[in-house]
Amino acid sequence: MTTFYPEGSDPEAAGLQAAPAAVEPAPAPAPESVDVTDPAAPRTRRRGLVIAGVASGAVVLALGAGAAYLYLNLGRGATSPQGAVERLVNGAVDGNLIALGAAISPAERDLFLDISDRARETLEATLPEPEATAPTDVDFEAILDAVEVSVADVEYATEEIAEGVAVVRVEAGTVTADVDKAPFVDAVMEQAALSAAAGFEQLGYDQAMIDEELAASREGVETWVDETFPWTFDIAEEVDGWQESDAVPTDASPIAFMTVEEGGWYVSPMLTVAEMAAAAGLEPGDRGAEIADAVAFATPEEAVTGTAAAVEDFFATGDAVTLASVLPLPERRIVSLYGEAVLRDAMPLPVVALDVTEVAATVDGDVASAELVAFDFSFDPQDGLSAPTSGTYRQGCVTADGAGEICVADIPMVGQTGIDDISVTLVHEGDGWLMSPTMTLMDYSVRVAAAYSEMIEDGGLDGLLMGE
Numbered sequence: 001m002t003t004f005y006p007e008g009s010d011p012e013a014a015g016l017q018a019a020p021a022a023v024e025p026a027p028a029p030a031p032e033s034v035d036v037t038d039p040a041a042p043r044t045r046r047r048g049l050v051i052a053g054v055a056s057g058a059v060v061l062a063l064g065a066g067a068a069y070l071y072l073n074l075g076r077g078a079t080s081p082q083g084a085v086e087r088l089v090n091g092a093v094d095g096n097l098i099a100l101g102a103a104i105s106p107a108e109r110d111l112f113l114d115i116s117d118r119a120r121e122t123l124e125a126t127l128p129e130p131e132a133t134a135p136t137d138v139d140f141e142a143i144l145d146a147v148e149v150s151v152a153d154v155e156y157a158t159e160e161i162a163e164g165v166a167v168v169r170v171e172a173g174t175v176t177a178d179v180d181k182a183p184f185v186d187a188v189m190e191q192a193a194l195s196a197a198a199g200f201e202q203l204g205y206d207q208a209m210i211d212e213e214l215a216a217s218r219e220g221v222e223t224w225v226d227e228t229f230p231w232t233f234d235i236a237e238e239v240d241g242w243q244e245s246d247a248v249p250t251d252a253s254p255i256a257f258m259t260v261e262e263g264g265w266y267v268s269p270m271l272t273v274a275e276m277a278a279a280a281g282l283e284p285g286d287r288g289a290e291i292a293d294a295v296a297f298a299t300p301e302e303a304v305t306g307t308a309a310a311v312e313d314f315f316a317t318g319d320a321v322t323l324a325s326v327l328p329l330p331e332r333r334i335v336s337l338y339g340e341a342v343l344r345d346a347m348p349l350p351v352v353a354l355d356v357t358e359v360a361a362t363v364d365g366d367v368a369s370a371e372l373v374a375f376d377f378s379f380d381p382q383d384g385l386s387a388p389t390s391g392t393y394r395q396g397c398v399t400a401d402g403a404g405e406i407c408v409a410d411i412p413m414v415g416q417t418g419i420d421d422i423s424v425t426l427v428h429e430g431d432g433w434l435m436s437p438t439m440t441l442m443d444y445s446v447r448v449a450a451a452y453s454e455m456i457e458d459g460g461l462d463g464l465l466m467g468e
Helices: 045-056 058-070 081-094 097-103 106-126 141-145 181-202 207-228 235-244 269-279 300-317 320-324 329-343 437-458 460-465
Strands: 033-036 147-162 165-179 231-234 256-261 265-267 294-297 351-364 367-380 389-394 397-400 404-407 423-429 432-435
Touching: 081 097, 081 147, 081 165, 081 256, 081 265, 106 329, 106 423, 106 437, 141 147, 141 181, 147 329, 165 235, 181 207, 231 235, 256 269, 269 329, 294 300, 294 432, 300 320, 300 351, 300 367, 300 423, 300 432, 320 329, 329 437, 423 437
Parallel strands: none
Antiparallel strands: 033 294, 147 165, 165 231, 165 256, 256 265, 351 367, 367 389, 367 423, 389 397, 397 404, 423 432
């Protein structure tokens, strides 16, 4: 596999240990706090735009999570935003997950690892050991060995968004992919034969029928290779086409990567996805101008009560910085830059009061889980249509004005998952604790997934779906 390295972007030249290219797939008063230091060309324009979106959005997030798993040695960050993007592009073209990991924001890489570790621990603790089965993983190595991808003549444009944050747009260049046809088709068909054999046998096919089906499949693969490769994506040409057709909202290239400075420049997968989602509605000046400084709390319990106070202030003032300041760095960046733009069409905000009176926290290294045992609340929608409401929450049950008592465990499709409380997940950053919405959401998702998997295993899901 061949890679084009722009001058100065070779990972080894930057002090990184390169890895082999071959890859095996598969405000109420806040508690006392301390400051934390922020550590062939496509045939249609629409098809090309989809490719661009994937390249600079969701796939970057996926690459960040996968690269974090396989990242072995902490390398230095790039010396510029463009250098960080070049490192990411080169690692992707080479299939070098170590280089990819070196290009990802350390703060976000650590978040991905924490989420993955907690998910694995939860699933291992709740699900039975799987039965031993014959390996069914597809071995892509032989397929990838027959594919050659290269990039050339890439032109970048860098725009500073805030101190320590810059967007790098890819404005020109070519991406070319080609395959060595015979080895490629052989490798694809070898995997197809392995994966399809059992299915054909279950359908009652004899060997002659299976061979006939595979032969037809081989002809289809060969035809696809002939019609598809060599494949070339001309970035400048596609960007011009999108702009002429108004497929993008501005004259800027939509192939964009957000980069951040953390002792060097890195690509931020989370900000890249946020920028992609927000770009269509953003106007000049809509983004925040700076990243909020963090206010960290000495204990997880104080972080919960301090976050509740920040939520009150946020709804009272509409100041996104108030909310951003009590979040970990990856989420703090997103809220600092895009919070005001999101709020633009959401005024007036409701008036919210939240008084957390009891918290039970469990600490596991640099991650903590905190159950909100008791709190009082009030909510005034300020829309002139709905009446204000207030109430209390005590150990899994809410008592609200005129509504009686409702318990989390009694909510349909929730109680069956074993969730009977309200908990949040916190991370240790710098000298203190901060509540992480991302990790909280992922913890709940894993708990729900584990519960449903267990119900599938014991047959309980059928009864749930039937309303039993």
